[in-house]
Amino acid sequence: METLERILAEHPFFKDLSDPYLKLVTGCASNVRFEPDKFIFREGEEADQFYLIRQGRVALQVFLPDRGSITVETLEEGDILGWSWLIPPYHWHFDARALELTRAIALDGRCLRNKCEEDRSLGYELLKRFAHIMEDRLSSTRLQLLDLYGVRS
């Protein structure tokens, strides 16, 4: 657990989180690994975890019947994967698949949700940090939507 706590403490996502909160988060954390091509989660499944990717690359995909799996974004070392555990109805909206051997720290979303309900300051701290990630991803998605490299008609 000491190692996990150190890893979490050094990650930008948990930067400046107070020691008691960090210990609390560490209590909900575990090491996980995914072989290449394995799904980490599937669209529609219950979202009860999020992941801090330590190594590897993960594709966020959506399956279209006529086009197969389309990758809309990839995440890699240092990135945070998943926020649906935080927002009702707590179901994944995309598939997440490891493109290569991926090691991550999984954080138990249900455990954290309960702790956030009990301690709203912790909830606010985590929500602020996720809001920052959501803002980054939303900005990037908007740029993607512009299809900047397409030929202008």
Place this chain on the structure above:
Amino acid sequence: MVSAPDVHGKSADSVVNPMLPALYTIQRVKRETDDTFTLELVPESDRHKISFLPGQFIMVYVFGVGEVPLSISGDAAGTVLVHTIRAVGIVTRVMSRLRRGDKVGIRGPFGTAWPVQEAQGHDVVLIAGGIGLPPLRPVLYHVLSRREEFGKVVLLYGTRTPSDILFRDELEQWRARFDLEVHVTVDRAQSGWRGNVGVVTTLIHKSSFDPQKTIAMVCGPEAMMRFSALELQRRGVSTNSIYLSMERNMKCAIGLCGHCQFGPLFVCKDGPVFRYSHIKDLLVKWEI
């Protein structure tokens, strides 16, 4: 950025009349992607040989069709003039059908250059979007030819889909080097693609360079350059250390006709390479 009043045409003819094209022959045509191709050109006569600085552009005339400004994608130290072109308009579509031995008219080189001298001793971050990679390739050739004179060198390249990736073989070679960090991303991909998916700006915070001693050169669609510059600023790179290559409707290429006017500037003469701090207010003006 290097302003280059004395590099506008090293040839005698160009100095006398920058509007007079010199005759060049296509030595090689290479298909890069479905809509992009590379032409290698050699002069009909040695007196029409030109030298250029990375970032400058050439006016290429397809006889009977028209003239277009083209960035140079080859090595400034090389002996042939290399252009990598996307067939998007009338002239470039006709150009895409030209073959070895066909002739074109050449004027130039024109405009300002990437700040390769200023970058010496600094980390160098090159950010290319789509067809913005070719104008940056001469910088990479220059930097790699004197690698010890630069700090970390990072190339970030974003394009639409995996099939739109330019210079695949070279990218693989560059990626294999220990003294060069290369990241490629695409905006969308089928599941067979194992690389990055996401806009090129997302690569900036994942790259290792010292923002305090970095010179960044950015080339691609204007919105992509704007957002890349903002992300570089977020990383701590000064607006004075960021350079963009602008694209406008260049016609005369010598600041006379006004087609490429950009506020108080002419892209053909004052650019195409601009220091970001000089133009960032213009980039958000709708009227320009």
